[in-house]
Amino acid sequence: xxxxxxxxxxxxxxxxxxxxxxxxxxxxxxxxxxxxxxxxxxxxxxxxxxxxxxxxxxxxxxxxxxxxxxxxxxxxxxxxxxxxxxxxxxxxxxxxxxxxxxxxxxxxxxxxxxxxxxxxxxxxxxxxxxxxxxxxxxxxxxxxxxxxxxxxxxxxxxxxxxxxxxxxxxxxxxxxxxxxxxxxxxxxxxxxxxxxxxxxxxxxxxxxxxxxxxxxxxxxxxxxxxxxxxxxxxxxxxxxxxxxxxxxxxxxxxxxxxxxxxxxxxxxxxxxx
Numbered sequence: 001x002x003x004x005x006x007x008x009x010x011x012x013x014x015x016x017x018x019x020x021x022x023x024x025x026x027x028x029x030x031x032x033x034x035x036x037x038x039x040x041x042x043x044x045x046x047x048x049x050x051x052x053x054x055x056x057x058x059x060x061x062x063x064x065x066x067x068x069x070x071x072x073x074x075x076x077x078x079x080x081x082x083x084x085x086x087x088x089x090x091x092x093x094x095x096x097x098x099x100x101x102x103x104x105x106x107x108x109x110x111x112x113x114x115x116x117x118x119x120x121x122x123x124x125x126x127x128x129x130x131x132x133x134x135x136x137x138x139x140x141x142x143x144x145x146x147x148x149x150x151x152x153x154x155x156x157x158x159x160x161x162x163x164x165x166x167x168x169x170x171x172x173x174x175x176x177x178x179x180x181x182x183x184x185x186x187x188x189x190x191x192x193x194x195x196x197x198x199x200x201x202x203x204x205x206x207x208x209x210x211x212x213x214x215x216x217x218x219x220x221x222x223x224x225x226x227x228x229x230x231x232x233x234x235x236x237x238x239x240x241x242x243x244x245x246x247x248x249x250x251x252x253x254x255x256x257x258x259x260x261x262x263x264x265x266x267x268x269x270x271x272x273x
Contacts, residue, residue, distance in 0.1 A: 022049045022100075022112040028064040030107050049112060051076055065108040080104045114213065127272040134254035135270070136212055136222060144224065144246055145204040145269045152196055161244070163188045164199075169265035183255075183263045185248040189241040197240050205243045206273060222255055223247045 028043045029035060035043065045062040049069055057070030061083065068079040081088045082105055089104045103109040124137040150171045152164045165172040167184040178184045191197070205226045213221040226243040248255065248263065257270070 022051070022114055024049050024060075024067075024110065024112040026060055026062045026065060026067055027109050027111070028062055028107055065104065065110075067110045078102065078110070080108070080110055082108055126270065129257050129270060131256060131258035133257045135257060135260055136220075136253060136255050138210055138270075140207045140210050140224075141273050143204045143206045143271050143273050144226075145271055146199050146201055146267065147269045148265070148267045149198045149201045150267055151198055161188055161190050166264040166267065169262055171265070171267070183248065183250050183259060185246065185260075185264050187246050187268075188244045190244060191241050193240055200238060200240075203238060204271070218251065220250050220253065220255070221247055222250060 024047050026045045026047075029040060043062060043064065045060060047060050049058070051071045055071055057068055057077075059066060059068045061067070064083055066081050066083060068081075070077050077090070078100075079088065079090045080102060085105075087104060089102070091100075091102060100110070100112045102111065124133050124135070126138060126142040150164060152162055152171075152174070164187045165174075165178050165184060166187070167178050167182060172178050172184075207224045207226060208228050209225045211223045211225070213223060224246045226245065246268065248260065250259070260268075260270075
């Protein structure tokens with residue numbers, strides 16, 4: 001059976017343990033069509049997914065579409081299936097992602113929201129960032145520009161995601177793990193090629209949303225999304241890849257612009273649009 005993926009939004013960066021609870025919705029209602037309350041209730045089902053309690057997996061359906069979610073080794077795996085056509089789509093992500101928008105076919109969708117995420121306050125002027133500016137106070141829109149090229153080695157198919165890890169001012173080789181005792185950042189993209197690529201210098205990616213997630217007492221995840229999750233659309237892409245997120249794990253507040261540069265090695269610039 002051929003897998004059909006029309007809109008797929010997920011996160012695979014290694015950010016946090018599977019300790020989150022998501023508010024999810026299965027929806028088979030045709031967009032723009034109003035239904036009586038009883039019919040709407042059949043097509044739209046809501047549920048909570050407790051990631052840390054589902055190693056064997058749980059299944060939900062509304063009679064038209066089913067969703068199977070399972071947590072293994074810190075990753076949440078999703079299988080979405082249309083019950084009448086047998087069309088399927090699958091994804092893997094981590095709980096640090098604040099929102100998932102996952103659509104199969106024209107009318108069937110699964111969406112999950114992490115209620116612990118909240119937007120940044122926007123108190124910092126992006127156009128006048130200083131070393132002591134707190135990036136946790138930034139709010140979209142702004143853009144992230146690649147200031148230095150870097151290379152990531154991978155052999156996955158063009159549909160797969162890859163993540164470049166940054167720590168201590170350097171790109172962490174894929175055969176080495178990041179040090180969880182220190183801040184680290186992850187740049188996640190969907191590749192359109194089948195081999196490692198150099199990231200084009202000076203490419204800029206508008207940030208659609210910012211969020212701050214804290215899934216355990218000792219770490220805070222500052223997440224920048226280049227995707228409009230609600231619409232299932234990317235804000236920018238190149239011929240080689242589509243950027244999804246730039247996320248940084250920090251150990252205490254504030255997270256200054258100087259700390260960001262020290263972690264990422266000035267590979268990225270944050271600029272006003």
